Amino acid sequence: MSVYLLVLCLALLQQEGRARPDPPGCSSPEAVRVAEEALEQINQDRKNGYVLSLNRLYDVSHTPQQEKGGSLYKMTIDVMETECHIISRKPWKQCEVRNIGSLPVYGECEVSADADPQVKLQNYSCVLHEVPATAVVAQCPDCPTADNFNEPIIKETVSLSLQRFNEESLLGNYFTLENITKASSQWDFGPSYFVEFTIVETVCSKKTEATELSSCLPMDCPFAHRGFCHGSHRPHEDQFEFRNPVGKKDNSFQNRKPVEVKCEIYEPQAAIVEEQAHAKADSGHTEHQHYNHTHLHPHEHTHSGTPSSDVTVSGPQGSLGTVVDQPASPRSSPSASSCPGPRRHNMRFVRHTI
Numbered sequence: 001m002s003v004y005l006l007v008l009c010l011a012l013l014q015q016e017g018r019a020r021p022d023p024p025g026c027s028s029p030e031a032v033r034v035a036e037e038a039l040e041q042i043n044q045d046r047k048n049g050y051v052l053s054l055n056r057l058y059d060v061s062h063t064p065q066q067e068k069g070g071s072l073y074k075m076t077i078d079v080m081e082t083e084c085h086i087i088s089r090k091p092w093k094q095c096e097v098r099n100i101g102s103l104p105v106y107g108e109c110e111v112s113a114d115a116d117p118q119v120k121l122q123n124y125s126c127v128l129h130e131v132p133a134t135a136v137v138a139q140c141p142d143c144p145t146a147d148n149f150n151e152p153i154i155k156e157t158v159s160l161s162l163q164r165f166n167e168e169s170l171l172g173n174y175f176t177l178e179n180i181t182k183a184s185s186q187w188d189f190g191p192s193y194f195v196e197f198t199i200v201e202t203v204c205s206k207k208t209e210a211t212e213l214s215s216c217l218p219m220d221c222p223f224a225h226r227g228f229c230h231g232s233h234r235p236h237e238d239q240f241e242f243r244n245p246v247g248k249k250d251n252s253f254q255n256r257k258p259v260e261v262k263c264e265i266y267e268p269q270a271a272i273v274e275e276q277a278h279a280k281a282d283s284g285h286t287e288h289q290h291y292n293h294t295h296l297h298p299h300e301h302t303h304s305g306t307p308s309s310d311v312t313v314s315g316p317q318g319s320l321g322t323v324v325d326q327p328a329s330p331r332s333s334p335s336a337s338s339c340p341g342p343r344r345h346n347m348r349f350v351r352h353t354i
Contacts, residue, residue, distance in 0.1 A: 025338030026057040026075075030115075032341070034073045037119035038111050039092060042126070045320045046086050048179070052079040052126070053092045055106070057341040058334040070116020076334070079126065080345055081105035085181065085228040087198060087266055097345050101143040103182055104131045124321035132327075144184035144194055153235075154183045157193045161231025161261040165199075171265065172206060174216055175199040175227060190236025199263065201225040222268060229263035 025031065035057050043051050058076035065072055082095035083102065098104045107128035114120045133145035147154055158180055166174050182196035201224045204216035218224065235258075334340050 026060050026334075026336065026341035027338070031057060031060050031062075031073070031075065034113055034115050034119050035075060035077050035111070036093075038073075038113040038121050038124070039077055039079065039109070041113075041119070041121040042109060042111070042124050042321065043086065043092055044089070045121070045124075046323060049081075049086055049128075049323060050105070050181070051082045051084040051086060051088070051090060051092050051095045052107075052109070053082050053095060053097050053345075054078075055080050055345050056343045058108075058339050059336045060339060061336070065114070065116075068114070068116065070114055072122075073111075073113050073115055075111055077109045077111055078340075078343075079107050079109055079128075081107075081128065085196075085198065087226050087228060088264065089266070089269075100131075100136060100140050103144070103146055103184055104136075105129065106131065121320055126321065126323040128323060128325050129327065130325070142186070144186040144192075147183040147185050147193070149180045149183050151183070153185075153191075153193055153233075154180070154195060157183075157195050157231055157233035157259075158197050160233055160259045161195060161229060162197075162199065164231075164259050165229060165261045165263050169263075171201075171225075174202045174204045174206065174208065174213060175225075175263075176202050176216060176218055178218070178226065188234075190234065193233045193235075195229075195231045195233075197229050197231070199227045199229060225265050225268055227263045227265040229261055231259065231261040234258045 035054060039052060039054050055078040058078065060073065060075040063072045063074075064070075080097045081104065082092060082097050084090045084092075084095035105128050107126055109124050109126040111124045112122040114122060130146065136143050136145055149155075158177060162175070162177055169175075176199060178198040178200045180195060180197045182194075184194045186192045186194070200218045202216040202218055204213065208216065
């Protein structure tokens with residue numbers, strides 16, 4: 001009889017073990033899947049800043065939901081900022097994490113998400129910290145360090161970079177500054193300044209007279225193109241003599257600053273949606289007039305303008321959560337016994353665990 005009871009108890013324990021599997025830890029494939037998909041949805045929800053990349057997980061909790069089915073996950077995702085701006089809408093796995101020489105930023109996102117099995121983000125709260133210049137210099141003495149956006153030389157660098165972009169681009173309209181997003185400087189046989197900024201299409205075409213450019217307003221239209229730019233300025237190179245090319249009589253070439261700029265212009269989401277609608281409509285119509293929204297051609301819409309400003313403040317937060325920038329501070333230890341998960345990126349800062 002005792003042997004029978006023992007076998008029965010073992011069978012019940014085994015059945016209970018199958019019914020209640022161990023909750024996934026920070027390193028489990030399921031928890032990582034939820035974190036990766038939740039982070040993708042966080043980046044899609046945000047309206048400004050840079051795309052965030054997953055570094056590792058902390059404090060994973062897993063609660064089965066009997067009524068709804070699936071599970072509710074709560075976790076902390078250690079994130080690192082990438083080189084991609086949010087307006088690019090690139091997946092975070094396609095973006096490079098900022099290295100020590102490009103003003104690295106790290107942080108934590110507290111996340112709640114349902115998985116049944118598709119992941120649906122419920123809410124999030126992220127806090128980001130820029131690595132201090134002292135930590136960067138200690139690791140890389142020659143790397144650029146952050147500068148204040150409001151410094152006159154930074155504003156000049158942005159202005160010169162944008163001016164050169166407008167002069168050289170083949171786009172139909174002029175662009176104006178939307179936001180300065182990064183600024184840094186470095187000593188290389190003299191000071192060098194580096195900026196990152198977003199731009200927005202204006203109502204002024206390239207036929208606009210130079211005297212009227214100061215009054216060009218940004219398009220107040222869902223079809224306005226936006227762009228993300230990297231610019232640099234080396235004022236010390238102004239001392240070198242620039243000779244006019246043969247046939248040039250004006251001094252515009254002589255006065256040109258040693259400025260470099262590279263911008264990516266993104267098709268507005270409204271144009272993509274409309275193009276998809278046109279494609280769908282074409283399936284039932286042999287003759288259909290297309291609207292042209294590519295950035296190499298003018299729009300077929302009427303645009304109104306909005307007043308421009310020097311440097312605008314950050315845009316609205318996402319509908320599901322917030323992202324806050326704060327000074328660097330040490331992170332508290334994780335509470336889950338199975339955590340933290342493995343780190344994907346490590347810049348080996350002495351005083352900052354990244």
